[in-house]
Amino acid sequence: MNCEQVEELLSAYLDNELAPEERRRVAAHLQGCSHCSGILADFRRHDFLLSQLPRVTPDPALHTRIFSSPEYLELTGTFDVVHAEAPPHRHPRLDAPGRPHLIALPGGRSPSRGGLLSGMQEQEPKSQPTRKRPAVRSQRGGSWVLRAMYIAIAATILLTIGVGGYISWNLTHPAQQTVSGTLPPPASLQSGPLAAGMHIVFLRDGRLMSIPADGSTTAVALTPANVTVAANWAISAPLPGRSAGNLLAYIDLQTATVHIIRSDGQSDKVLPLRLLKAGVPPASVWDTGTGAAILGSLAWSPASDTSMLAFVADPTGTGLTSLYIYSTGTGSVQMVSLPLKGSVSHPVWSPDGVRVAFAFTHNGVTSILDYNTQNHGLLTITNGSQQAGASILSFDWSPDTDIPAITWSVGVSGHVQSVWTRRVGVSSNVAPRLLAQGNYTQALYSRNGHGGVGSWLLVGSPSGRTADLWRADLTGVSPVQLTSGKQISYAQWSPDGMKADYLNAVTSGVGTLYVVNMATAGDTQIATGVAGQPAPIWSFDSHQLAYSTGTQTMVVNVQAGQKPFALNLHGPVSIFIWSAASSHQLVVALGDGQQGIFLVDTQHNTTKQVDKTGTNGPMTWSQVP
């Protein structure tokens, strides 16, 4: 017998399943063959290891789930008794497609979609391109009969609160006159799905609120009263043909769980993974680095057959965060296994939704890794070697899905020293490429920059002596200087990547607003006395800018070269956001003066108040199908 023949018989030899003669021949071979003896020893050891795998037991709730399931009740002839009371609870699917786009950033800052490694608490929900129809499985556990009772009780309570609140509101607050009339009526809270169409979504007092774009009702709460929504909630990418997404992911600060709720306020699901170890008070974690990493991590995938949500969690209480991906297709959460112990933060999906780039901190060094959701490959993009005392500040993907690349900025907060790019994939042995080096105060990336190849907008200069605008493209050519002799304190891309606006010579928070053509470097002064907070904001077609002077809200059509005009509103703006579906609708939240939220028709300069309280943002758009 040679080794090859013996290897085939070693398993049966171990199990004593060979005929006596065969067994004798194998035993004889083993006496003189260390190779086959080694394999046999491995088999024995592995059998032992497998037998020692911890046995897992089902949750007691599974008993209830099975024996109160519609299938079981039907099987045992008790189904009809309760069938009319509530629908089956297993695997309900969202019959509504989700898709987002166009998130409103507070004041329009930071168009980069990469995860900013510093200041993560202020990170806004991520905007993603197209996606397809999702299906979310229900939260597990508990009988559907109980669930139906809970829903009925909750609906009754909410309806009572809603009606009571409305009566109370009318008693204490006589209807406020607005520019175009009275406030629209309050919607009936949680009593049914919201009407189809575009809705504004924002966070207020720990609850996600929604207002229809037509202003037909005031704000209604989307999320349940017993959860406290964290600031960094995220909306799914829009489906093709739609203007905004339909699924909202958020973290409940009280229970440390991720929820997903439809934009019509229905089907609030809890993902089957606690973000923190059971017994760890969530409030003790949120202010830590681990908490910040978790809270800033919600990231929806762009277009794919199945919507996926990436996030990080520390369910074992090690203080190290791992990457998890929830699939609306399977309804399950999967952990991405990493070969080293470390902490994951800031997942960022590639434009094709196949890959997730994320920051990974191991032994105090932060790297960027790439996880391929299709072949489960894990690649290192940066390993910290080129950082030399600095750290990665932000990163994002190139728009090219055929030859994917990741680009990132390096430095310390407020001092960007360099920006880099590196191809990902088959030719990934190509070294990281330096795109720009110098002393910059800002480095803002746009996938749409430089005709859609991806580009960085830099504020500062290679020497660090002036504060002008530079453009560094992913193509790797030398950075292009866009302005000269300016003292720019802040800049941002237009959504189409063709223009940028910036404030020059800012004093006391007010400066002169310019728009620069990114291709020709043509520089146009728009207005003086423009406030930096909230920052000017581009309309989604990149034609118009809205900005604040501190007391007035102004709109200018940059594309048509028109002069700015003041909106019929008075008071300091806290947030504004252009409509995702109409280039003539602006939503403005005022802090003082005419406090509240207003829908503005910029074509006719008319306003309609839809909320009395306002918000500190951020706002975004959802589209209820």
Add this chain to the structure above:
Amino acid sequence: MARADTKESTWSFEQIYDEYKTPIYNYVYHLVGDREQADDLTQDTFLKAFRALPKMDANLKLSAWLYRIATNTAYDALRRRKLIAWLPWQDLDHEPADVESADPQEMYGTTELVRAALRRMPQQYRAALLLYTQEGFSYSEIAQALNIAESGVKMYLSRARQSFREHYRALEQGGGTT
């Protein structure tokens, strides 16, 4: 109360569940590597069994039959699972940083290594190996549970051990490719 007659006795569905819930759950969990999915698969397994039991022969060997249902249910689920699976990361393009210099025990505990190696195996071999080592099944019982000939079990277990060894060694050495 819903009951089923088997060769052993007449049992209620709840008694069957109480008797087999842990071994079935443990088995499907190690097959799919995910507790939530194991919940679903255990539920599906028992509901399928309850539905079919009244029509089954009284000579039915309940244990092996339940494992067969569980196996087929898990296989179906694994087939459906297309995008994100409990599969290993594979460095198809280049080596991840620090893997070579890392201490494998730092990367994975032994239990995690075993689980990771299991997940890399072909599912039919994984099932055979689990039934043999975790559940203590004989070749005959494995044949019934997997609905294959007893002679096939020998081949399955041989392939399973070879496959597990290959993956486990690769993981021990720092996560090499499959």
